[in-house]
Amino acid sequence: MAATRERHDPWHTDLTYVIGHQRPDTDSIAAAMGYAWCLDQAEGQEDRVVAARAGQVGPQAAFALGFFGLKAPRVLSSAAPTFAHVATQQIPVRPYAPLAEAMSRLAEGERLVPVVDGSGHLLGGLTPMALARAYAEVAGGTLRASAQTCRSFVEELPILAASDRIRDRRAALLRGGGEEFLVVGDDGRYLGTTSRKCLLEPPKAKLILVDHNELSQAISGADEAEIVGVLDHHRLGNAPTSAPIPFVVEPVGSTSTLVAEACRQRDLVPPGNIAGLLLSGILSDTLLFRSPTVTGRDRTAAAWLAELSAVGIEDFGKRLIGTSPGLAERSADDILDGDRKNYEIVGKSVSVAQIEIAGFQELPERKAALLEAMDTRRQREGLSLICLMVTDVLTIQSHLICRGEPTILAALPFSRIDESEFDLGHVVSRKKQLIPALQSAVEELE
Numbered sequence: 001m002a003a004t005r006e007r008h009d010p011w012h013t014d015l016t017y018v019i020g021h022q023r024p025d026t027d028s029i030a031a032a033m034g035y036a037w038c039l040d041q042a043e044g045q046e047d048r049v050v051a052a053r054a055g056q057v058g059p060q061a062a063f064a065l066g067f068f069g070l071k072a073p074r075v076l077s078s079a080a081p082t083f084a085h086v087a088t089q090q091i092p093v094r095p096y097a098p099l100a101e102a103m104s105r106l107a108e109g110e111r112l113v114p115v116v117d118g119s120g121h122l123l124g125g126l127t128p129m130a131l132a133r134a135y136a137e138v139a140g141g142t143l144r145a146s147a148q149t150c151r152s153f154v155e156e157l158p159i160l161a162a163s164d165r166i167r168d169r170r171a172a173l174l175r176g177g178g179e180e181f182l183v184v185g186d187d188g189r190y191l192g193t194t195s196r197k198c199l200l201e202p203p204k205a206k207l208i209l210v211d212h213n214e215l216s217q218a219i220s221g222a223d224e225a226e227i228v229g230v231l232d233h234h235r236l237g238n239a240p241t242s243a244p245i246p247f248v249v250e251p252v253g254s255t256s257t258l259v260a261e262a263c264r265q266r267d268l269v270p271p272g273n274i275a276g277l278l279l280s281g282i283l284s285d286t287l288l289f290r291s292p293t294v295t296g297r298d299r300t301a302a303a304w305l306a307e308l309s310a311v312g313i314e315d316f317g318k319r320l321i322g323t324s325p326g327l328a329e330r331s332a333d334d335i336l337d338g339d340r341k342n343y344e345i346v347g348k349s350v351s352v353a354q355i356e357i358a359g360f361q362e363l364p365e366r367k368a369a370l371l372e373a374m375d376t377r378r379q380r381e382g383l384s385l386i387c388l389m390v391t392d393v394l395t396i397q398s399h400l401i402c403r404g405e406p407t408i409l410a411a412l413p414f415s416r417i418d419e420s421e422f423d424l425g426h427v428v429s430r431k432k433q434l435i436p437a438l439q440s441a442v443e444e445l446e
Contacts, residue, residue, distance in 0.1 A: 010084060010163070011076055011205040016228060019052040019076060019219055021212035025339050026061040026320075029053060030281030031210040031255035033073055035231055037274050038263050039208070047206065052076045054219040058338055063323040064280035067316075068273040068309070080221025081202035084162035087183040087192030092116035095123055095151035099134060102126045102150050112180040112193050115154045120189035122182055124154040157182050162191050166202050167224065173199060211255040213238040213247075216342045231258050233293075234431055237344070253293040256281030260301035269308065276309030280320055287356075288317040290396050293432045321393050327355070327362040332373035335366075336388060343435065345442045348384035348408070351377065352438070354430050356393045363390060363399065371420055374403040384408060385438070391428050398424040400434070411441040 011017060018036040020028025036051035051073035057065065065072055092114035093102050102113040106128055113126040130153040158173060158181045173181065174196065181199075185191045207222060208229035214237035215222050229246045230238065233255050238247070250258055256278040263270055270278065282302045286294040289302075306313045327335060340353035370388060378386045385404030392398070400422040402409055414422035414437075427433040 010082065011079060013085065013203045013205075014047055016047045016049045016206040016208060017052040017076060017079075018049060018208045018210055019054055020210050021217040021341065022054045022219065023337055023340055024053050024055055024061070025058060025211075026064055026284035027254050027256055027281035028211040029057060029061045029073065030064070030277045031231065031259050033070070034256060034259040034270065034274055034278045034281075035208065035210055035262065036073075037270060038259060038266065038268055041266070041268055049208075050074070059325055060284060060320060060323045061280075064277055064284075064320060068276040068280075070273050070277060076219055078165070078221040079205040079207055079219050079225040080165045080167065081204065081224060082163055082165055083160040083181075083183045083194060084185075084191070086166065086194040086198035086202050087162060088194065088198075089191075090114055090193045092190055093126075093150050094118070095154070096149045099148040099150055099153065103131055103134060106131045111195070112157075112182075113150075114182060114190055114193060115150050116190045122159060122184060122190050123151070125157045125180070125182055125193075126150060126153060127155060127157075127180060130155055159184055160194070162186065165221070166199055170199050210259075212341075213249060214343075216344065231255060231262070233258065235435070250297075252295050253291060253298040254282040254285035256285070257295075257298045257301040260305055261297070264304070270305075272309045275305040276311060279305035279309055279311070279313070279316075283313070283317040283320055287391075287393055287396065287428060288314075288321055290393075291429050291432075293429045321356070322358065324356050324393075326357055326359075327366045327390075332366070332369040335370060336373055336377065341430070342381075343438075345439050346446055348405075348442055349382060350438060350442070351381065351383050351386045352389060352430055352434065353387070354389040354391060356391050358392065358394050360390065360392055360399060367401065367421070370401055371403060374401070378403050385442075387434075387438075389424070389430055389434060396426060396428055398427050400424050407445055408442060411445055413437055413441060 018032045020032045032051040032053060036049050040049040053073045053075055057072045095115055095117060105113050115123045115125060117123060134153055158178060160181055160183050162183055162185050179196050181194050183191045183194055205225040206228050207225045209218060209227060210231045212218060212234060213230045213232045227241050232249045233252050236249060248258060252258060260278055279302055282298055286298055302313060335355050336353045338355060340351055343350045374386045385408050388401040390399045400414060402420055412422060414424055417423055
């Protein structure tokens with residue numbers, strides 16, 4: 001059976017989106033939904049705050065959502081402004097409408113009158129230039145204005161697809177010298193008009209980043225958005241902002257812990273289903289409190305959330321951790337892209353994926369396909385190093401599969417199994433253990 005295609009919603013100017021990183025994991029989904037709920041309760045909130053996600057929901061997050069009766073947050077494919085965001089509804093005229101109808105509107109100050117056929121498709125537009133041409137022909141005695149239709153003077157103007165990003169076409173449109181443009185929807189029908197000024201000053205999506213702060217890990221187009229807040233538990237790698245923002249990065253095991261603390265600081269008690277989802281984020285990111293990233297704050301938050309959601313931490317945690325499918329059940333692409341993050345380390349592009357499994361027995365037979373897929377990504381994305389961290393949640397141990405520059409591979413401080421595989425032992429945290437080790441190895445090469 002073919003997979004259901006998800007609908008990707010465009011962003012809206014009157015909403016603030018709380019959104020996790022690309023390829024969202026359970027903590028990223030939980031933190032986005034929980035923090036959006038928390039912030040949306042605040043009095044005097046100018047915009048409504050909603051949760052969003054930058055990718056597909058993984059099996060573990062899907063289990064948690066289903067267990068607590070929640071729907072996944074909406075998908076945003078991009079935060080970049082599109083022509084839909086700058087289109088203004090301008091009443092069109094039919095091609096055989098009297099020219100005088102459009103001329104009167106142009107004379108009153110409108111800069112563009114769209115001409116649309118009966119099915120809603122654009123034929124072009126009438127501009128002040130068309131008005132000048134009409135007056136010239138009337139003055140020259142070659143026609144009677146009352147006898148002419150709009151179709152006689154329609155001009156072919158640039159037609160822009162509503163879903164296209166403005167920055168992809170801005171330069172060419174501005175070089176063309178035009179002042180007004182026509183916008184059509186995905187069905188090809190007339191949607192509205194826009195202007196040169198709108199292309200220069202488009203609106204910006206308002207984003208609150210959770211579980212990440214680096215634009216390399218953020219939704220596409222985040223560099224064109226307004227980042228209005230950050231809540232995270234990873235290393236700093238954030239881009240500068242134009243104004244001060246709430247920026248919270250704390251050394252805890254899960255962003256969901258920070259969301260729970262934010263609720264308590266505001267005297268807010270999340271409903272049971274939101275509490276259960278936040279608990280899932282904590283248990284997932286701390287591997288049921290077995291990860292070295294776990295703190296007392298994580299345990300305190302988890303206990304409070306477990307009480308609110310009426311679940312037992314140990315029993316529910318084992319079910320949650322056990323929902324991730326094995327290596328044999330997933331394609332190489334799914335394994336690599338399910339939870340992969342990109343980093344910039346002293347000028348080197350590094351990508352690290354992680355997958356949690358129950359035993360390494362399937363790894364040897366999948367290794368060749370994984371290496372082939374890693375080679376493809378390394379070439380396509382220009383990566384100096386790409387790794388897959390395979391973590392056994394039963395023994396709390398990991399192996400690392402790598403492809404990269406020979407000098408980097410030779411410098412990795414791990415027990416080598418073969419040229420592309422390393423035994424990490426009890427290294428299970430990408431954030432706290434693996435990335436610092438990779439960073440030190442790459443920096444020593446400089």
